[in-house]
Amino acid sequence: MEFSSIHISIWFIFTQPIFLLFLFSSASSRLAGNEVDRLSLLAFKAEIVTDTLGILSSWNESLHFCRWPGITCGRRHQRVTVLDLRSSGMAGHLSPHIGNLSFLRALNLQNNSFSHTIPPEIGRLFRLERLRLHNNSFSGHIPFNISRCSNLQYLNLYRNTLSGKLPTEIASLSKLRLLKLGRNNFHGKIPPSFGNLSSLEVLSASHNNLHGGIPNSLGQLKSLTFFALSANYLNGTIPPSIYHLSSIKFIYMHRNNLHGTFPPGLGHTMFSNLEIFNFHTNQFTGPVPASISNASNLSLFCISHNKFTGKVPNLAHLSNLYWFAINHNNLGNNVEGELDFVSSLVNCTNLQILSISANNFGGVLTESISNLSTKLRGIYFDENQIHGNIPVRVGNLINLETLYFNDNLLTGTLPSSIVN
Numbered sequence: 001m002e003f004s005s006i007h008i009s010i011w012f013i014f015t016q017p018i019f020l021l022f023l024f025s026s027a028s029s030r031l032a033g034n035e036v037d038r039l040s041l042l043a044f045k046a047e048i049v050t051d052t053l054g055i056l057s058s059w060n061e062s063l064h065f066c067r068w069p070g071i072t073c074g075r076r077h078q079r080v081t082v083l084d085l086r087s088s089g090m091a092g093h094l095s096p097h098i099g100n101l102s103f104l105r106a107l108n109l110q111n112n113s114f115s116h117t118i119p120p121e122i123g124r125l126f127r128l129e130r131l132r133l134h135n136n137s138f139s140g141h142i143p144f145n146i147s148r149c150s151n152l153q154y155l156n157l158y159r160n161t162l163s164g165k166l167p168t169e170i171a172s173l174s175k176l177r178l179l180k181l182g183r184n185n186f187h188g189k190i191p192p193s194f195g196n197l198s199s200l201e202v203l204s205a206s207h208n209n210l211h212g213g214i215p216n217s218l219g220q221l222k223s224l225t226f227f228a229l230s231a232n233y234l235n236g237t238i239p240p241s242i243y244h245l246s247s248i249k250f251i252y253m254h255r256n257n258l259h260g261t262f263p264p265g266l267g268h269t270m271f272s273n274l275e276i277f278n279f280h281t282n283q284f285t286g287p288v289p290a291s292i293s294n295a296s297n298l299s300l301f302c303i304s305h306n307k308f309t310g311k312v313p314n315l316a317h318l319s320n321l322y323w324f325a326i327n328h329n330n331l332g333n334n335v336e337g338e339l340d341f342v343s344s345l346v347n348c349t350n351l352q353i354l355s356i357s358a359n360n361f362g363g364v365l366t367e368s369i370s371n372l373s374t375k376l377r378g379i380y381f382d383e384n385q386i387h388g389n390i391p392v393r394v395g396n397l398i399n400l401e402t403l404y405f406n407d408n409l410l411t412g413t414l415p416s417s418i419v420n
């Protein structure tokens with residue numbers, strides 16, 4: 001009788017998660033913390049309405065929450081440090097209880113269908129280092145309380161439906177290395193305070209409704225390698241301090257209303273590490289600096305649909321160049337020899353797109369076109385003043401899909417090699 005009762009109570013103890021926790025934990029304060037984490041996760045689960053992969057069905061009492069899929073716990077305290085449910089086909093809201101997971105270092109919910117707002121309770125996660133909510137349907141403002149996550153290094157909110165102004169408070173996140181805000185509905189100006197994000201390497205706010213100028217203070221971001229503000233309504237000039245950020249490799253400023261001229265040292269003393277330079281569809285004027293040929297890692301150079309004038313420099317050293325587009329400008333003066341830069345591209349063995357359409361280039365097409373990279377897919381030379389014959393060996397360019405020579409002053413016959 002006695003034996004059987006003891007047996008029953010031991011069985012009882014071992015089946016109750018709360019007692020199990022007690023057995024594996026010595027201090028009662030840790031037990032309380034564990035229980036808060038468990039309740040927070042269940043509250044998180046309760047706000048998920050669609051769970052395509054059925055992941056959350058295994059968030060049940062049969063397993064300790066540290067072993068639930070998507071959860072990582074710290075070994076010592078058995079507290080949740082990572083909640084990673086990326087690309088899980090989930091839809092629902094993000095519960096405010098998330099703010100109770102006080103040991104959380106990473107919250108990765110990217111590439112799901114979370115909607116509604118980002119709860120301000122997120123600001124209670126003072127240990128949080130990575131917050132990845134990109135590719136969802138979060139709406140409303142960025143809670144300014146996020147500025148209390150003082151250990152945050154990665155904040156990715158790309159591709160949601162967030163709106164309102166960019167909170168100037170974000171600037172206090174001094175450890176932030178990545179800030180991606182692109183493809184949302186943000187409006188207003190870029191806060192000058194962002195220049196205080198001294199650890200920033202990636203700053204992207206493309207595809208929003210941002211107005212006004214680019215703050216001078218952003219020239220303080222000495223570690224910036226990726227800088228994207230394209231597809232907004234930004235105006236004014238690029239502050240000179242920005243051109244001195246020699247760390248920049250990728251810069252996307254296209255589809256704005258920016259104006260000004262490029263400094264002569266652009267690719268030499270300034271952006272010497274450039275790989276991608278996209279400034280199309282703005283109001284820039286003046287010449288294309290000869291120094292771009294010194295940016296030896298340049299792979300994409302696109303300044304289409306601006307108001308550039310003058311001669312195009314020699315580009316012989318750009319062996320990684322695959323996209324060169326200067327169409328729809330006022331380049332060229334309809335004089336002989338100004339297509340020499342085309343011959344200088346013969347060493348660019350990766351070239352795929354070459355577009356000089358809708359400018360004022362004169363002169364003749366030389367046979368060197370036939371010696372350009374056989375990787376070329378598109379040659380766009382239409383709407384210029386080019387005269388003479390079409391090079392006879394143009395058919396060497398066996399991967400060519402598009403060849404526009406129309407609206408020029410070309411004469412003679414179509415070379416037979418064109419059948420290649």
Ligand SMILES: *[C@@H]1O[C@H](CO)[C@@H](O)[C@H](O)[C@H]1NC(C)=O
Nearest residue numbers: 056057058059060061062063
């Ligand atoms: C509880 O989770 C386990 C996996 O951890 C799973 O096998 C079981 O089906 C789940 N129970 C329910 C009722 O969903």
Ligand SMILES: *[C@@H]1O[C@H](CO)[C@@H](O)[C@H](O)[C@H]1NC(C)=O
Nearest residue numbers: 086087088089090110111112
């Ligand atoms: C995003 O999630 C979908 C399924 O919902 C998946 O097919 C796709 O591969 C994911 N994308 C990435 C980049 O993980």
Ligand SMILES: *[C@@H]1O[C@H](CO)[C@@H](O)[C@H](O)[C@H]1NC(C)=O
Nearest residue numbers: 036039040096097099100121
């Ligand atoms: C957790 O967070 C919610 C919402 O912020 C709060 O109402 C609740 O009292 C907190 N504490 C626990 C132990 O769940």
Ligand SMILES: *[C@@H]1O[C@H](CO)[C@@H](O)[C@H](O)[C@H]1NC(C)=O
Nearest residue numbers: 087110111112134135136159
């Ligand atoms: C985001 O979603 C798009 C479209 O659903 C998908 O193509 C892309 O791979 C996703 N990206 C990430 C980083 O999950």
Ligand SMILES: *[C@@H]1O[C@H](CO)[C@@H](O)[C@H](O)[C@H]1NC(C)=O
Nearest residue numbers: 099120121122123124145148
């Ligand atoms: C937001 O931060 C303020 C202090 O800056 C604090 O008083 C408030 O409780 C926080 N809100 C939430 C929901 O944590």
Ligand SMILES: *[C@@H]1O[C@H](CO)[C@@H](O)[C@H](O)[C@H]1NC(C)=O
Nearest residue numbers: 171191192193194195196217
């Ligand atoms: C940047 O931080 C300094 C102090 O670190 C502060 O005085 C200044 O106001 C901040 N700048 C902006 C634009 O917020």
Ligand SMILES: *[C@@H]1O[C@H](CO)[C@@H](O)[C@H](O)[C@H]1NC(C)=O
Nearest residue numbers: 211212213233234235236237
């Ligand atoms: C930029 O546009 C705003 C209106 O959105 C205007 O008030 C301002 O003067 C413009 N600034 C420059 C430098 O063109």
Ligand SMILES: *[C@@H]1O[C@H](CO)[C@@H](O)[C@H](O)[C@H]1NC(C)=O
Nearest residue numbers: 272273274294295296297298
């Ligand atoms: C070009 O790229 C290579 C490889 O990423 C790198 O080692 C080199 O320093 C770069 N050169 C310049 C001038 O940026």
Ligand SMILES: *[C@@H]1O[C@H](CO)[C@@H](O)[C@H](O)[C@H]1NC(C)=O
Nearest residue numbers: 265268289290291292293294
């Ligand atoms: C390219 O760099 C060399 C030295 O590294 C320099 O002499 C030359 O003037 C530069 N060219 C341009 C166009 O800046």
